[in-house]
Amino acid sequence: MTKQNVDTSTTTLQQFDSATEFKGLETRGAHAWFGTHHALADVSLRFPERTVTGLIGPSGCGKSTFIRLLNRMHEFIPSAAMAGEILLNGSDIYDPSEDPALIRLKVGMVFQKPNPFPAMTIRENVLAGIKLAHLKRDNHDDIVEQCLSRAGLWKEVKDRLGAYGGSLSGGQQQRLCIARSLAVEPQVLLMDEPCSALDPGSTLRIEETIKELAEKITVVIVTHNMQQASRVSDFCAFFLTDGGPGYLVEADETRKIFTNPTDSRTADYVQGKFG
Amino acid sequence: MNSVPATDRYLGIEPLRPWAVTRSTRLKNLSRLFVFALVAFLVTITTPLAKFDGWAVAFLLINVAWVFGQSSRLGAKERQDAVLRVVFTSLAVLAFVPWMSIFLTVLLKGYRAIYPGYFFSDMRTSTPEDEFNIGGAGHAIVGSLIMVAIATVVTLPLGILSGIYLTEVRGRMTFLVRFIVQSMAGVPSVVAGLFIFTTIVQPMGKYSGMAGGLALAVLMLPTVSRTAEEVLKLVPEDLRSAGYALGARQWRTAIMVVLPTVKSGLITAGILGVARVIGETAPLLLTSLNTNGFVWNPVSGTVASLPTYIFSMFMYGTEYSTSRAWTGSLVLLVLVFGFFVLARRLGTTPAQNAKTNSRKDRKLKKKS
Numbered sequence: 049m050t051k052q053n054v055d056t057s058t059t060t061l062q063q064f065d066s067a068t069e070f071k072g073l074e075t076r077g078a079h080a081w082f083g084t085h086h087a088l089a090d091v092s093l094r095f096p097e098r099t100v101t102g103l104i105g106p107s108g109c110g111k112s113t114f115i116r117l118l119n120r121m122h123e124f125i126p127s128a129a130m131a132g133e134i135l136l137n138g139s140d141i142y143d144p145s146e147d148p149a150l151i152r153l154k155v156g157m158v159f160q161k162p163n164p165f166p167a168m169t170i171r172e173n174v175l176a177g178i179k180l181a182h183l184k185r186d187n188h189d190d191i192v193e194q195c196l197s198r199a200g201l202w203k204e205v206k207d208r209l210g211a212y213g214g215s216l217s218g219g220q221q222q223r224l225c226i227a228r229s230l231a232v233e234p235q236v237l238l239m240d241e242p243c244s245a246l247d248p249g250s251t252l253r254i255e256e257t258i259k260e261l262a263e264k265i266t267v268v269i270v271t272h273n274m275q276q277a278s279r280v281s282d283f284c285a286f287f288l289t290d291g292g293p294g295y296l297v298e299a300d301e302t303r304k305i306f307t308n309p310t311d312s313r314t315a316d317y318v319q320g321k322f323g
Numbered sequence: 324m325n326s327v328p329a330t331d332r333y334l335g336i337e338p339l340r341p342w343a344v345t346r347s348t349r350l351k352n353l354s355r356l357f358v359f360a361l362v363a364f365l366v367t368i369t370t371p372l373a374k375f376d377g378w379a380v381a382f383l384l385i386n387v388a389w390v391f392g393q394s395s396r397l398g399a400k401e402r403q404d405a406v407l408r409v410v411f412t413s414l415a416v417l418a419f420v421p422w423m424s425i426f427l428t429v430l431l432k433g434y435r436a437i438y439p440g441y442f443f444s445d446m447r448t449s450t451p452e453d454e455f456n457i458g459g460a461g462h463a464i465v466g467s468l469i470m471v472a473i474a475t476v477v478t479l480p481l482g483i484l485s486g487i488y489l490t491e492v493r494g495r496m497t498f499l500v501r502f503i504v505q506s507m508a509g510v511p512s513v514v515a516g517l518f519i520f521t522t523i524v525q526p527m528g529k530y531s532g533m534a535g536g537l538a539l540a541v542l543m544l545p546t547v548s549r550t551a552e553e554v555l556k557l558v559p560e561d562l563r564s565a566g567y568a569l570g571a572r573q574w575r576t577a578i579m580v581v582l583p584t585v586k587s588g589l590i591t592a593g594i595l596g597v598a599r600v601i602g603e604t605a606p607l608l609l610t611s612l613n614t615n616g617f618v619w620n621p622v623s624g625t626v627a628s629l630p631t632y633i634f635s636m637f638m639y640g641t642e643y644s645t646s647r648a649w650t651g652s653l654v655l656l657v658l659v660f661g662f663f664v665l666a667r668r669l670g671t672t673p674a675q676n677a678k679t680n681s682r683k684d685r686k687l688k689k690k691s
Contacts (some may be wrong), residue, residue, distance in 0.1 A: 129338030142341040
C-alpha cells in the first residue's frame, strides 16, 4: 500500500523537476573554510542513485561541514568559503545562476536534534515544506499519509494529526522531521547524525526508515556509530584530520570498509582502536 | 602524505564565496544608482520638482521605472524580487531621512562654537553672547556625567535584581512587580522630578546633583529592569538545570551561571537606560537646576547639566548663545552615540571573544 502511494506522488512531482531527473550527486575537490580555518580539504565523492552513503570519522574531521556543502547550507555561516565543484544532476550547485532555495528543495536535510515546528500540528509539519516553497499539490491528505508511512510514523499518529509536533517523543519527533523533508520529494536526503539523541528503539525504527527511503532516493548519513554505518549504508566514506583540515581517507562499499579496508587507519578506526 | 606540513599541503587552492555578490555586479549596481542620482539631479534643475525632496521623489521614480522597464526581460520570481527590492530600499532611505536631517541640522548649527576649550571651561567668566573662543560647556558635561553616574549606580543593581526576581525567583509578587515596573515606564519625566523635589530637595532645603541623579534614576529604572528581564529570559533552561544538577542553590546558579551568560545583555540594559535619561531636561529643572561653574560635589547645591545648559542658552536668545545651545546638543548627541558604541564594545559575548582568541592563537602558531 505504501509503495503504491509513493508511485502516485511521483507524477505530481513532475511539474517542477521533470526536466531534472536525478542523475547523481558528486563532489570534485571540495574544500571548505571558516574564516582562515581550513576545515575540509579536497573531497571527491560520488553518491550513486538509490544508495545510502555513510560518512564516518572522529569528531571535528569535517563530516558535518561536508554535508552542509551539499545543499548550500554552508554559506549561512558568515565567514564561510569553499572551493571545488558540487555537481547535482551534472550541474554545479554553486553556479551563480542556481537558486539555493531550489537546490535545497532537491537536497533535503534532517538535523541532529529533532526540530519539528512547535507552533504547527503534526499534519501542518508534514505539509510545511509544500506551503513554504509554494508548491502546488491538491492531495494533501495522501501526502501526509504517505510521508508519515515512509517515515514509519503513520500508525502511531494517524489518530492525532492535529496534535502539536512538540507533544511527540524524541524518536517520533525525528521521524516527523524525516516525513517533513520527504513531503517536498527531495532527490537526496542528507542526515546529520539523525539518531545521536535517540534511544535504541527509535534508532532502529529510523534505520529501517532509511533503508526503505533508499529504494526511492539517495541518502547521505553522518554517523558516529560504527554499527549503524555498517547496518544502513551501502557505501562508506572515512574522514580524518591530523591537525589540519579534514580529508577523505577512503570511500568504498561498506562491506569492504569494514572487512578489508585499503588504509590501515580506516581499519583501526572501524575496529575501535581510536576515535 | 603526512610528511608535508598540514598548512602547505593544499597550497594554490583559493577559498571562494560563489554565493556572495561579485564585485563587478556591485560596481555595476552602484554606478547605475550614481547615474540615476545624476539624472534625478538634472530633473530637479529643469522641472518644478525641487530641492532634496524633489530629488528623492525623482530618484525613486527613476528606479521604479527602471525596474518595470527591466521586468519584461525577467522571470516572474526575479521581477517580484526586483520590485520588492526597490520598494524596501526606498522605505529604508525614507526611514533614514529624518535621522540624517536631525543629525545634519545639529552638526551644521552647532559646529561654529566648537573649540578645544569648549569641553574644559565653564561660563563663570564669560557671558552667553561672548565670542566663541572663551567659555564652554565643560561644567555641564561634568554635571551630566555625575548625575547619570549616580542614576546608574542606583538603578543597575535594582534593575538587575528585579529582573532576577521576575525570571529566576518567580515569587508570588511577580505580577505586582512587573505591573509596577511597566507603569513606571509611563511616568512623565516632570512627575519624576516633582517626586524628588518633594522628597529630597524640599527636606534638604537645596537643589543638588544627588537629587538630579535620583530623579533620573526613577526614569531609568523601568528601562533597565525591563531590558534585564528580557535578556534573562533568553537564558536556556538547560543552563539552569546544569547548575542545579551540580548541587548549586538557586541563588548561586543565578549569580554564577545565569548572570555571566547574559553579561553583555545586562551592560546593554544599563547603557540603554543611560541613553534614555541623559537628555532629560524637565526633572533636572526641578532638582538640580543650573549653574555657571564646575561642581564636583553632588550634594553641595545646584549643578549644571547639558540639557539645562542647552535650555538656558536657548532662553537667552542671542545669536551666539543659540549657537552655543546647538553645540551643546551636538555634544549630547555624540555622547549618546559614544555610549551605544561602548555598549557594542562591551557587549561582545564570551563565545565571540573565544572565537577571536582562537583566531589569534592560530595566527601565533603560524608565525612560530
